[in-house]
Amino acid sequence: MIQDGDFIICTLEEFEQWLDRLKVKKTFTKIQHHHTESPDYTSFKKKPDEMYWLKLMDRVHRSPPRNWSCIAQHITTYPNGKIGIGRSFEKNGGGIYNASYQAITIEHLGDFDNKDMMTEEQKKTIVYVTALLMKKFSIKSDGNVYHSFYNLITGKRENDNGDKKHDGKNYKTCPGVDFFGGNTIQTMNKYLISLVEERLKELIMTDKVKDFQQKYNLSVDGKIGSQTKGKAQEVKELIDYILNYQKPSTPSQSPTFTHYKKDGADVFEIDPLTISHIWLQGSKSQPASVLAKQYPNFVNAMFFDSGSRAVFRLIIEDGKILSPIKSYDQYPDKGTFIIYKSGHCEVKTIGRKNLSTLDLSNIKLAIQGFNMDYEANGSTNLRDSLRKEGWATYKDGQWTDYIYSLVNNRPAIGYDPLKKRIILAIKNTDASGMRTFMRSLGCKMNGNTCSLGLDSGGSTALVKDSKVIYGTNRNLVSILVF
Numbered sequence: 001m002i003q004d005g006d007f008i009i010c011t012l013e014e015f016e017q018w019l020d021r022l023k024v025k026k027t028f029t030k031i032q033h034h035h036t037e038s039p040d041y042t043s044f045k046k047k048p049d050e051m052y053w054l055k056l057m058d059r060v061h062r063s064p065p066r067n068w069s070c071i072a073q074h075i076t077t078y079p080n081g082k083i084g085i086g087r088s089f090e091k092n093g094g095g096i097y098n099a100s101y102q103a104i105t106i107e108h109l110g111d112f113d114n115k116d117m118m119t120e121e122q123k124k125t126i127v128y129v130t131a132l133l134m135k136k137f138s139i140k141s142d143g144n145v146y147h148s149f150y151n152l153i154t155g156k157r158e159n160d161n162g163d164k165k166h167d168g169k170n171y172k173t174c175p176g177v178d179f180f181g182g183n184t185i186q187t188m189n190k191y192l193i194s195l196v197e198e199r200l201k202e203l204i205m206t207d208k209v210k211d212f213q214q215k216y217n218l219s220v221d222g223k224i225g226s227q228t229k230g231k232a233q234e235v236k237e238l239i240d241y242i243l244n245y246q247k248p249s250t251p252s253q254s255p256t257f258t259h260y261k262k263d264g265a266d267v268f269e270i271d272p273l274t275i276s277h278i279w280l281q282g283s284k285s286q287p288a289s290v291l292a293k294q295y296p297n298f299v300n301a302m303f304f305d306s307g308s309r310a311v312f313r314l315i316i317e318d319g320k321i322l323s324p325i326k327s328y329d330q331y332p333d334k335g336t337f338i339i340y341k342s343g344h345c346e347v348k349t350i351g352r353k354n355l356s357t358l359d360l361s362n363i364k365l366a367i368q369g370f371n372m373d374y375e376a377n378g379s380t381n382l383r384d385s386l387r388k389e390g391w392a393t394y395k396d397g398q399w400t401d402y403i404y405s406l407v408n409n410r411p412a413i414g415y416d417p418l419k420k421r422i423i424l425a426i427k428n429t430d431a432s433g434m435r436t437f438m439r440s441l442g443c444k445m446n447g448n449t450c451s452l453g454l455d456s457g458g459s460t461a462l463v464k465d466s467k468v469i470y471g472t473n474r475n476l477v478s479i480l481v482f
Helices: 012-021 041-046 050-062 120-137 185-215 226-244 382-389 431-440
Strands: 002-004 007-010 030-035 075-077 083-085 103-108 144-146 257-262 265-270 276-279 298-300 315-317 320-323 334-340 345-350 363-371 393-395 398-400 408-416 421-429 451-453 462-464 467-470 478-481
Touching: 002 050, 007 012, 007 050, 012 083, 012 120, 030 120, 050 075, 050 083, 075 120, 103 120, 120 185, 144 185, 185 226, 276 315, 276 363, 298 408, 334 451, 345 363, 345 408, 363 382, 382 431, 408 431, 421 431, 431 451
Parallel strands: 030 103, 030 144, 075 103
Antiparallel strands: 002 007, 007 083, 075 083, 257 265, 265 421, 276 478, 298 462, 298 478, 315 320, 315 363, 334 345, 334 363, 363 451, 393 398, 408 421, 408 451, 462 467
16 A cells, blocks of 8 residues: 555455544545546556556646635546545535435546556456445445436536447546447446345455454454354254244143135145054055044045055155165166254155165155145156156156146145245145146245145045045045144
């Protein structure tokens, strides 16, 4: 840093430190961007002395015909990326007639009217300095202005779009037709402000990192190292626990589910921790009418083979795999509805390759069906996703999409993260219609569908309060009890 009286020449890092120490009572709401036009890059190349040009501009501004009290600009940026500090920040800028109240004035050394091509060093400085000033003085993005926006005679802002002729008498081209892609509000927002906002966000997040480091007695430098990451992981685990915490159910509490009708469908909202899966093997496999005597509230669940009675495919209960993915499964990757012991739920596509990524110890229940979040396996639509998961048959060059296309009483299970409730629904529709319906019930996470299609057709069964609402004579193999 070089100082000569009130004038300072500094690097970007030095300017940031200087601005951080600056104490100013004045309020600023605008940042004016100008180019010097003269001196230009050729001038600076001949005499690359930042202080010389800063003091020369001060003398020019104090002399006739201007006769100003001091240099007009608070800040000057140079082609080499350095910064000049001139006018006191206790004063308004002197850049635009009748329109400099509460304005910071910046002059960018160069002629950006089809002459000088801005250096990367100066570009970086302009973006960074603008972001620092916006943060320091709480200036909004739309507080940035160009001289070209204003009428030189009246000081009125009336030429944001550049519709009026830049004749040098009523309107100027300043800061230049090549300044960050142009001198209109459209080019300013697209090519300058977009970069400034990105840099401003980084500055704000760095401050938050410093606050975090200070709060937890870490080294305060704003950098995200191993210590900061480790502490953040500890805090995240606590936050996740708090956000996902659900008070354990007790017999004295209100019912653990609600039932209502919507668009002709039966819909249940259920406490995730009260739902369980029953795998009905051997003689336990019975029709819904018989099972209703033992299980007062249930819906059929997983697809199964009518011959072997084997379920498709994965079942996890209390951290243990009860039905594994088979080595011979041609389509091992299937939609998987997961209920964690915390009560949180999600839908994933799980197969042989990523089964090991599951934290089994934290899983209360996981079952498989077809994933309504078809993007999860790289598909562009639900029909293709069902094919990838093995819910369609391919023979003689033709696909048969029976499970996708069949319109019938179709059950599905989903999760509403806002209500923190499992959604069970049965609606007469095809697979695509069921996906749309489940999304309408709130089964979405980060915009993605959080729902699983269950076995339907002749397997569809629903029992409430020991009364069969839907049911056939088919012996069921997999049910969800609530």
